[in-house]
Amino acid sequence: xTLSADLPSTDDLLDxxxxxxxxxxxxxxxxxxxxxVSFTLADARRRDRPLIYVNDAFCxxxxxxxxxxLGRNCRFLQGPGTDNATVDQLRQALAExxxxxxxxxxxxRDGTPFWNDLHITALRDFDGSLIxxxxxxxxxxxxxxxxxxxxxxxxxxxxGQLAAGLAHEINNLLQPMLALPGLIAxxxxxxxxxxxxxxxxxxxxxxxxxxxxxxxxxxxxxAPSPRAACHDATAVFSRALEFVxxxxxxxxxxxxxxxxxxxxxxxxxxLDETDARQVIANLLLNASQAMKGTGRIAVxxxxxxxxxxxxxxxxxxxxxAHVRQRIFEPFFTTKPVGEGTGLGLAVVHGAVRSWGGAIxxxxxxxxGATFSISIPKWGG
Amino acid sequence: xxxxxxxDDVVGVRKTIAAILRRAGHDVTEAPxxxxxxxxxxxxxxxxxxxxxxMPHVDGVEVIDRLKSAGSKxxxxxxxxxxxxxxxxxxxxxxxQTTADATLRKPFDASELNEAVDRLIGRAP
Numbered sequence: 144x145t146l147s148a149d150l151p152s153t154d155d156l157l158d159x160x161x162x163x164x165x166x167x168x169x170x171x172x173x174x175x176x177x178x179x180v181s182f183t184l185a186d187a188r189r190r191d192r193p194l195i196y197v198n199d200a201f202c203x204x205x206x207x208x209x210x211x212x213l214g215r216n217c218r219f220l221q222g223p224g225t226d227n228a229t230v231d232q233l234r235q236a237l238a239e240x241x242x243x244x245x246x247x248x249x250x251x252r253d254g255t256p257f258w259n260d261l262h263i264t265a266l267r268d269f270d271g272s273l274i275x276x277x278x279x280x281x282x283x284x285x286x287x288x289x290x291x292x293x294x295x296x297x298x299x300x301x302x303g304q305l306a307a308g309l310a311h312e313i314n315n316l317l318q319p320m321l322a323l324p325g326l327i328a329x330x331x332x333x334x335x336x337x338x339x340x341x342x343x344x345x346x347x348x349x350x351x352x353x354x355x356x357x358x359x360x361x362x363x364x365x366a367p368s369p370r371a372a373c374h375d376a377t378a379v380f381s382r383a384l385e386f387v388x389x390x391x392x393x394x395x396x397x398x399x400x401x402x403x404x405x406x407x408x409x410x411x412x413x414l415d416e417t418d419a420r421q422v423i424a425n426l427l428l429n430a431s432q433a434m435k436g437t438g439r440i441a442v443x444x445x446x447x448x449x450x451x452x453x454x455x456x457x458x459x460x461x462x463x464a465h466v467r468q469r470i471f472e473p474f475f476t477t478k479p480v481g482e483g484t485g486l487g488l489a490v491v492h493g494a495v496r497s498w499g500g501a502i503x504x505x506x507x508x509x510x511g512a513t514f515s516i517s518i519p520k521w522g523g
Numbered sequence: 524x525x526x527x528x529x530x531d532d533v534v535g536v537r538k539t540i541a542a543i544l545r546r547a548g549h550d551v552t553e554a555p556x557x558x559x560x561x562x563x564x565x566x567x568x569x570x571x572x573x574x575x576x577x578m579p580h581v582d583g584v585e586v587i588d589r590l591k592s593a594g595s596k597x598x599x600x601x602x603x604x605x606x607x608x609x610x611x612x613x614x615x616x617x618x619x620q621t622t623a624d625a626t627l628r629k630p631f632d633a634s635e636l637n638e639a640v641d642r643l644i645g646r647a648p
Contacts, residue, residue, distance in 0.1 A: 307606075307611070310606075311605055311606040311607055311611075311612075314605030314606065314612070314629045314630050315533045315535070315536050315605055315629065315630075316535070317629075317630040318533075318535060318536045318539050318540075318605075318629055318630040318631075319535050319536070319538075319539040321630045321631070321632050322539050322540075322542075322543055322630070322631065322632050322633045322636070323539055323542065323543075325543075325632065325633040325634075326542055326543060326546050326633065346632075349630070350632070353630055360606070360611060360612070368613070
């Protein structure tokens, strides 16, 4: 048996190590067995290409024992999130006896997904007939998540820059619309009631546009607010909760957990208290709307090594991945036209970032949503 | 009534500010940029200067510095800004915080502008 790729011949290797083929074989097998990289061997001559060997690393990564997988086709690793097109390409390559490499979302025995960087090599006999497929599999879940996070951050930054540039231009354009109707109105004849109303409409819409521009700018804001000051995190978020609690329907219950429950001080954070109030208001009002005005919202504050972690969990319908990924982008909204500008969470994102913090959301359909805000301690 | 110089490179904004202040009874002169504004201020000797902060060439921050160090009659200064593509309004206004007598964020309505100017005149010597 030989590998189909251009590798040093077995004879050269034997000369180099001056040992017999049996010893070489044992060395290679024990290397593969102890390798931290998953290695599999599937029989290409039998129907459905069953696994005939898996190493220790494969068992560790996948959570399956050897007995559970030998004799089965490798597809037991696939699950609901595995991309069908990628699987089709892989199947095609195997059917044609070709080498193949791909990234596949696989599932461990306990159901947790992981990203598998899969390299398959077709192994052929001396006469060129296909005998097996060797698979090398690396768990690249962390790398994929990091790449996605960076892409997401890049996208938000680009959107933020665009929004800021646009907002500043619009500020100047709004100036006459906001200020001149007040001067024109007194010059109109008293009986021109309709015209007065039209002027008022222009003024009103300009004022609304000013509000939107301000919100877009606070999303794009990188620098801390000039009104930022040092506050005890427990105190500032307790006050914000108290304020926002009054805005929510009485059918919504707010549960305070962690430091918010006993009110004991945590650590100093540097932020603008108005921002903190706006962040809490946005998240709680969203949660309340998601739960159709009835249910409980759990708010927890805990001390971490770097500062504090604030989590807000609702029992609403949750959201699918495509919504979750875009939820902090300005003008992204799932609410019906006219019910939301899609700026609330963008403003929250901008405010948290100006505190030096980060916000994340964890949610799935039917499982509610949990927003986690980490804020570094002052001087930390 | 006060003698007021309005400096802003955006025509629509400048004319709006001038219109509001004229209606409020002030004597208003307009300048389209910082350099022009400084030259006008020398001959006009205004009581109040309303200046934008982010302008090409001579920006508002420099206009304020030069007006304040001009010697004879130093006008009261209202700095205005809506921010630019690189600097936000809050940051721009913060730059003028110590040198200008008052700041106002664009866009503002007529009463916000009139109140700011009235306060400056009221406090003027």
